[in-house]
Amino acid sequence: MVNNQIIDDRDARLSPEDLTALRDNLQEQRQFREDQLRQIAALPSRTEELIQRRSAAQTEVRVKLAASARMVLADVEAALDRLAEGRYGRCHLCRRGIDRDRLMIVPQARYCARCQQVREAGR
Helix, strand or coil: CCCCCCCCCHHHCCCHHHHHHHHHHHHHHHHHHHHHHHHHHCCCCCCHHHHHHCCHHHHHHHHHHHHHHHHHHHHHHHHHHHHHHCCCCECCCCCCECCHHHHHHCCCCCCCHHHHHHHHHCC
């Protein structure tokens, strides 16, 4: 089902074709992250010796990769939910439309560029 949502803000207008392309992109990202998490989980853990040989750094990298993949996956799934509910493309803070070009680059974006900068400056 195609959502015919069109955001009113001048630079943030999303056509039905844009929404379809964004949905396809998000679904591809979801599949990629799910595959990535399966691959990380399937890395060899055959014997106790192998586990002992794996360095702490390698283990840390795996843990961080998995955490990052889960975080991106959650953002992608939230964006797909917003698309399905007709709320996609609105900034979670100021409620203005997120710029179309920003969404084409970061389709899971929750915030407009201005609000994203404010959030990052507050960290």
